[in-house]
Amino acid sequence: MAVAQIEAKSLWKEYGDNTVLEQVNVQVEKGEFITIVGTSGCGKTTFLRMLLGVEQPSRGELLLDGKAFPAEPGDDRGVVFQRYSVFPHLTVLKNTLLSEEFHQSRLLGKLFGQKKEQAEERAKEMLESVGLSHVLGQYPHQLSGGMQQRLAIAQALIRKPKILLLDEPFGALDPGIRADMHDLILGLWNETGLTIFMITHDLREGFYLGTRLWVFDKIRLDPQCPHCFGSTITYDIDVGQTKGSLFQAIDHSLEDSRKFLVQ
Amino acid sequence: MKRLLNQHPDTTQKIILGVLPFVVLLLIYLVASDARLVKNPDDKLLPSISDMGRAMEKLALQPSKRTGEYLFWQDTGASLTRLGLGVGISALIGLFFGILNGVIPYSRINLSPLITVISLIPPLALLPILFIVFGLGELSKIVLITFGITPFIIRDLQGKVLELPDEQLIKAQTLGASSWLVIVRVVLPQILPRLFEALRLSLGAAWLFLIAAEAIASTDGLGYRIFLVRRYLAMDIILPYVAWITFLAFLTDYILRSVSVRFFPWFHSTK
Structure with missing residues (x-):
């Protein structure tokens, strides 16, 4: 197995009493295309901002090529916001x-x-x-x-750049134009072989584009204290091996937390 | 019949409606002036247009018997020089500290409280101090204008820098920019049109401070002249001078706006 380009080791992110991410353990190799989905407030943007260098982990480690992530944005990581x-x-x-x-x-x-x-x-x-x-x-x-x-x-x-970070880059676009953009980004990814992280709220887009799909979600939900527990990566799927039932299972589990958070 | 709030005048109506208040005011003045002059031909309070014309002709087109200068143009030149220097210096200081405070947190936390306090000092209350420290010459007048409008410009520009989306500053860093390069290529060009806006807003205050300083201690200038001739109730000079000052204020505003539109097309078409 190749050496991981990016590695998170029991990564936590807290703002005061509010736990956003807990116990994130993951390895990413060079050239992967990772799509990230989750309900709003699930910490996916926080994770991306940590990769960007705008936020720092509260606990645990986040490594880039075996070294701690730079604490500010730099030219090795490109970004496109919404x-x-x-x-x-x-x-x-x-x-x-x-x-x-x-x-x-x-x-x-x-x-x-x-x-x-x-x-x-x-x-x-x-x-x-x-x-x-x-x-x-x-x-x-x-x-x-x-x-x-x-x-x-x-x-x-x-x-x-070595890594491209995309924060819902196509969220505001019409469906037809989104399809064009998908072709564009896949073409560029094939050419350059860079590692891509892309946040999307569209599960289908996530499955279509990525080689690997992450779902950020809370494992533990406490009605008395909704912010006590953070999210972690609940699904980490090689998109090559997807089945329809899995798609539905994710959609269901996200729907549960969404309802919970809206209450 | 459409609701009143949905009715819009066409072009001719717009011009007529816009000009109408001016015409009405002018008519009221002419009628009132005429009525007073019929009763007392030496009345000084509401001089006729021809009286004003004669007075201005003397000041603008004939050299002064005492100094040989054309007083009206000398006054205009002196006032505009002071105003230009005061506003120009304020613009440079405002731009420097506005951007510095907006971009660099250490600078903002260090200087913001001081600037806020300074901006609360009424500038005219400082005028005696300025006269004592800088003398009665040009310097104290320019310092008064600068002191009066710079804190506003700094605070306004600092706020505008902070309003720039975070995404832009982050993006610039991912493209390899240092703090300095973020300032010169991302912040400064986007803040310059804001500086023009801030200057247009502070011109009214700048004129106020200029005329106040000239009224108290000066030997020429538009403000000096109207306060001087006030002793003789010379409304035939005061009224045209006020109209001229108003016109100059309008002109400077118009020029600032035109320059901004010319050089920052992206700014004016996104608003």
């Missing part, structure tokens, strides 16, 4: 160029002359691969939601 992932004051091309400019010009964050031309060349290739070559000079507010997310993906992938 909203606000692109910069409204930059055109499509400049949004895509930004990462190169950050890396090559530490003082001004701007490239000029030949370096700029070379970087623009690469940015245009990247934009071509996400199908945005025709809107290079437009600002994000002139683009549709789907195009904005394509731009966010291009922007995140241009420097080839």
Whole structure:
């Protein structure tokens, strides 16, 4: 078995008395496509934010290549959020160029002359691969939601991060456009071989896209103290071996916690 | 018949309705002025338009007998220079501390209480101190304007930086940005149009402080002139000066807005 790229060892996350995650033990290898589902408030976003470096574990360990996760965001982990992932004051091309400019010009964050031309060349290739070559000079507010997310993906992938984190990236899109986006993300994943974590609230999307599906859910529910127990990974499924009955079982178990939390 | 709240005027109606209050006010003034002048041709309170014209001609088109200067333009130049310097310096200080406090938590926690307290000091109450410390020259007037509007600009911009979605700052870091690069490439360009908005909002206060300072200690300037001629009840000078100040205020606001629209198209079309 290959060495795990990411490993969680009895990971806990608490905010005061509120336990969000408890006893998460998991290993992820390079190149996996992990989709994460769960009810709202189940801690899936907290887990993603820990991978991002914005949150730190309360107890336990979270390891990246055998070392503790960096405590702040960095360029080895790209991210696409549901909203606000692109910069409204930059055109499509400049949004895509930004990462190169950050890396090559530490003082001004701007490239000029030949370096700029070379970087623009690469940015245009990247934009071509996400199908945005025709809107290079437009600002994000002139683009549709789907195009904005394509731009966010291009922007995140241009420097080839090791890990891509997606927080409900297609949640706000129409079904038809979502299907296009699925093709796009699967294509990019096949090409680059990077590890992807994607949160979704759509179980079908999770099964369709991932090589591995996680369900975050509470094992113990205490009506007197709903926040005393945190969530953990209740299902960890190799998506290759799925059956219809399993799909229904997950849906049922999530429905139970959803009802519980709404009370 | 549609409800009143659903009825919208067409273009011609819009222009007529917008201009109407001005015309009405002007008419009221002309009628009242005429009535007083018929009773007493030397009445100074509501001078006729031609009186004002003559007074302004003297100030704007003929050199002063005493100094050889064209007083109206000298006043305008002096006031605009003070206003420009005061507002410009405030803009730079406001931009620097607004962004610093918005982005760097250590700086915010260190400086926010101080800035809040400073912003609560009534600037005019400080005017005597400014005169004592900086003398009666240009410096104290510029400092008064700066002191009066900078805390507002800092607090406004700091708030606007904090309103930037967290996602943007995180995304920039995942693209490899340092704190400095986040400031110059992500925060500064998005805050500049906000600075223009803040400046437009603080121009009214800036004029207030300018005229107050000029009224108390000065030898030229629009505020100086109207307070000077007040002694002679020279409404034929005061009224045109007030109208001119109003026009200059309108013009600066218009220019700031136009510059902002020209340079930050993304900002004005997303709002």
